[in-house]
Amino acid sequence: MRAWQVGAQGEPGAVMTLTDLPEVTPGDGQLAVRVRACSLGFPDVLMCRGEYQVKPDLPFVPGTEICADVIATGPGVVKFAVGDRILGSPLGAVGGLAELAIVNEYQARTAPEGLDDAEAASLLSAFQTGWIGLHRRCALRSGEYLLVHAAAGGVGNAAVQLGIAAGATVIGVTRGQKKAALVRGLGAHLVIDRTKDSVIDEVKRFTGGHGADVVYDPVGGDSYAESTKCIAFEGRILLVGFAGGEIQSQRLNHPLIKNYSILGLHAGLYTDRNRAVTATAYADLVRLVGEGKIRPLVGRRVDFSDAAEATQELADGKTTGRSVVMFS
Structure with missing residues (x-):
């Protein structure tokens, strides 16, 4: 073969x-x-x-x-x-x-x-990762602000769609006009082109100073650093990957002082350690596909x-x- x-x-x-x-x-x-x-x-x-x-x-x-x-x-x-x-x-x-x-x-x-x-x-991979990350790990609630980095990518666009389906107000971050137009087409409520605008300033402006309740970060590096500066009180930053190539480090007094959580996600571990979660996630994804809410x-x-x-x-x-x- x-x-x-x-x-x-x-x-x-x-x-x-x-x-x-x-x-x-x-x-x-x-x-x-x-x-x-x-x-x-x-x-x-x-x-x-x-x-x-x-x-x-x-x-x-x-x-x-x-x-x-x-x-x-x-x-x-x-x-x-x-x-x-x-x-x-x-x-x-x-x-x-x-x-x-x-x-x-x-x-x-x-x-x-x-x-x-x-x-x-x-x-299976991108949407199941998104479902487990947003629902199982971050307990995303309707009406919360969700910030998605690399929102035009394979993992990011899934998180955008799942966030909208969950009733969140979704902010997508991407690079360049073509990718920004794609994320708008997915239904994101705000799209930030990082080649033109400050992610930190735009999140604060759009949320009226509240900040992002949940951050979905498959990039790491500078994207993570930006997230720590526009995260909401009791916000959750979800680490999904490090596509930017830099695995960041941080002084942990910062999440203590600002009262936010840093969560990691290795979705593949659920296949062996908690198959009930992956089964529930997939059943819900099939439902959302059938209802036309994700694709x-x-x-x-x-x-x-x-x-x-x-x-x-x-x-x-x-x-x-x-x-x-x-x-x-």
């Missing part, structure tokens, strides 16, 4: 090579699947660079989020059958940028009928042969929404 493999660590465009690998066979409780679409995420970039918290052994196939058809089931599988269209995260050294992959049955989800393959492949934003659909180029564009910050590799 064809697959994009990483044999050394570095920038995706330099280290991803197209190769042929043996076909996969499902074990106990596993599904063998034929990939329809693989949604690219920043963890794929970080794994290529060797900078992600999960460091697969070399060589490996990137791709953490797929929409696929079940082609074989291992012993003990009861929920899925051959022909089912599922979402999931591939296991082991063979990720989603391969024609075939293996997914644990307990991690698979039935793909929503209302989404095409590219949209479905973009639902994965696919910025670009690319052919399988262009996967390395598309992953490098993500690394370079040139994408909006999700870039999705299509297999047919």
